[in-house]
Amino acid sequence: xxxxxxxxxxxxxxxxxxxxxxxxxxxxxxxxxxxxxxxxxxxxxxxxxxxxxxxxxxxxxxxxxxxxxxxxxxxxxxxxxxxxxxxxxxxxxxxxxxxxxxxxxxxxxxxxxxxxxxxxxxxxxxxxxxxxxxxxxxxxxxxxxxxxxxxxxxxxxxxxxxxxxxxxxxxxxxxxxxxxxxxxxxxxxxxxxxxxxxxxxxxxxxxxxxxxxxxxxxxxxxxxxxxxxxxxxxxxxxxxxxxxxxxxxxxxxxxxxxxxxxxxxxxxxxxxxxxxxxxxxxxxxxxxxxxxxxxxxxxxxxxxxxxxxxxxxxxxxxxxxxxxxxxxxxxxxxxxxxxxxxxxxxxxxxxxxxxx
Numbered sequence: 001x002x003x004x005x006x007x008x009x010x011x012x013x014x015x016x017x018x019x020x021x022x023x024x025x026x027x028x029x030x031x032x033x034x035x036x037x038x039x040x041x042x043x044x045x046x047x048x049x050x051x052x053x054x055x056x057x058x059x060x061x062x063x064x065x066x067x068x069x070x071x072x073x074x075x076x077x078x079x080x081x082x083x084x085x086x087x088x089x090x091x092x093x094x095x096x097x098x099x100x101x102x103x104x105x106x107x108x109x110x111x112x113x114x115x116x117x118x119x120x121x122x123x124x125x126x127x128x129x130x131x132x133x134x135x136x137x138x139x140x141x142x143x144x145x146x147x148x149x150x151x152x153x154x155x156x157x158x159x160x161x162x163x164x165x166x167x168x169x170x171x172x173x174x175x176x177x178x179x180x181x182x183x184x185x186x187x188x189x190x191x192x193x194x195x196x197x198x199x200x201x202x203x204x205x206x207x208x209x210x211x212x213x214x215x216x217x218x219x220x221x222x223x224x225x226x227x228x229x230x231x232x233x234x235x236x237x238x239x240x241x242x243x244x245x246x247x248x249x250x251x252x253x254x255x256x257x258x259x260x261x262x263x264x265x266x267x268x269x270x271x272x273x274x275x276x277x278x279x280x281x282x283x284x285x286x287x288x289x290x291x292x293x294x295x296x297x298x299x300x301x302x303x304x305x306x307x308x309x310x311x312x313x314x315x316x317x318x319x320x321x322x323x324x325x326x327x328x329x330x331x332x333x334x335x336x337x338x339x340x341x342x343x344x345x346x347x348x349x350x351x352x353x354x355x356x
Contacts, residue, residue, distance in 0.1 A: 003175075011230040014276045017149040022289050028211055029292040035208075036070070036295045039077035046089055053090045054132070056099045060108040062309060063135040065122065067114045067251055070291060071142035074298035075109065076100070082306065094120075095128060103309040108133065115224045116254025123254025130262060137191070137266050138259055141305055143297045144220070144249040144271035145227055147237060152246065152273060155207070155296050156214045157304050159195060160269040162186045163252040164243065166236040167223040175231065179239045185222075185256035191268040198307055207300045213272075215304060218246040220269070222253045233277035247273060270305050272297030 022029065066072045076087065076098075083101040090097045098109040110129055113120035126138070146152050162184050169181035195217075199205070204212040221240055227233050227248060237245060252269050259267040274297040280290055 007230045007234055010234070011278055014149060014230070015279050015282060018154065018275070018279065018282075018289075018293075019284050021154045022284055022293075025211070025296075028209055029289065029296055032208055032296045032299055033292045035081075036074050036077045036299070039080050040073040049090075050092060053092055053097065056088065056090065056097070057108065057133040060099060060106045060133070061136040062102075062105045062107040062139070063129070063133065063137070064102075064107055064109045064139045064141050064305070065126070065251070065255065066109070066111050066142050067122075068111075068142070068294075070294045071298050072109070072111050074295050075141060075302055078299055078302040078306070092132075093128070095125065103306045105309045107309070108135065112251065114226065114250050116222070116251055116257075118224060121254055122251040123258050126255055126258045130258065130265070134262065135265060137268075138255070139305055139308075140251055140255055140267070140269040140271070141298075141301055142249075142271050143274040143294050143301070144247045145233075145275050145277040146247045146273035147245055147276075149276055152214065152216055154273055154275070154293060155211070155300050156216055157205075157270060157272050157297075157300050158220060158247045159199075159215060159217045159304075160187070160220045160252060160271075161192070161217060162219045162243070163222045163256065163269070164219065164240050164245070165223060165253045166221045166239070166248075167225065168253070172235070175235060177235050177239055183253065185253055185260075187256070187268045188266055191266045195268060195308060198310075199304065205300075205303065207303050208296065213300050216246050219243045220252065221245055221248040222250060223248070224250065226250070227277040228280045230278040247271075248277065268308075270301050270308070272299075272301040274298075 064075065066075060079100050079102045080087075082103070085101040087098055087100040090099075095110060099106060100109070101107075110125060112122050112125045115121040116123050122140070144158055146154075146156070146158070163186065165183040165185075166177065166179070168183045169179065171178045171180060199215050201215050201217050204214050207213050219240070221236060223236065225232070227236070236248070249269070249271055256267055259265050274294040275290075281288060
């Protein structure tokens with residue numbers, strides 16, 4: 001069978017799997033999209049004082065990066081639903097920072113453009129951000145495309161172990177991709193071990209409205225292209241088949257390369273599967289489900305991120321005994337509570353204008 005016919009069959013299977021998922025989860029997808037849109041209408045407190053930015057950054061040790069509007073609004077909706085605390089937005093130069101409570105932490109959010117080295121991409125924005133802030137943890141949160149509909153499903157959450165660039169040191173000839181040199185980015189052992197201690201990937205997680213999904217821990221490909229072609233998808237996956245690739249995305253290469261320069265900062269990628277890299281804009285029963293699928297996948301990723309940022313998980317250490325364990329459980333816990341009170345105080349004092 002020719003390569004063209006093989007890809008045609010794969011595309012038909014992908015389209016059928018998406019149609020079946022939507023058919024059995026239509027109410028869930030509609031509810032997720034409405035949940036994102038309604039909670040996003042909550043008014044944020046807008047603080048325009050430039051000097052306030054450094055005070056907020058000094059109290060936040062976790063930064064969350066998203067790459068499109070749906071990822072951002074899904075995160076904000078989930079955070080507001082869980083914590084019911086106001087948000088603060090501060091713009092400086094060409095970056096907008098948003099501060100809010102998420103799990104046991106006060107986090108800072110920054111939105112970037114899709115890609116690593118494009119204008120406004122992960123590498124350039126994170127380089128600017130890290131000059132002003134020194135977060136201990138940076139989380140790439142959002143959506144990705146999956147590799148195999150037979151092993152994973154839409155809404156499953158991918159956590160990257162290694163990230164292979166398919167568009168650096170590569171050559172395309174006769175519709176084949178040749179990798180001349182492997183460019184690999186990966187999180188450090190701190191974040192990998194913290195994640196492994198939190199999530200047992202063999203067990204399914206109860207997510208949005210009780211719908212269970214799987215967390216998959218493995219290798220991913222990353223590049224500058226929005227993948228929406230079965231031929232291109234198969235071409236970029238093929239050189240990495242031996243590495244057991246589970247999906248692909250666009251921001252990891254630049255983000256990990258920049259954060260690696262700061263020894264005290266850690267980074268991890270958490271993204272939900274919203275498509276399979278082909279047929280993203282196909283009409284299914286007179287509607288385009290793209291936004292709904294992205295919302296559902298992003299909310300599942302937010303669920304895992306929320307668990308990761310639990311106070312107990314981040315500040316536990318198996319080597320701690322006696323007074324050290326007491327110190328971290330009591331003193332650091334109290335400091336986190338104090339920082340939350342201070343943040344709320346700043347919001348109430350400076351929040352005269354409640355409109356965006």
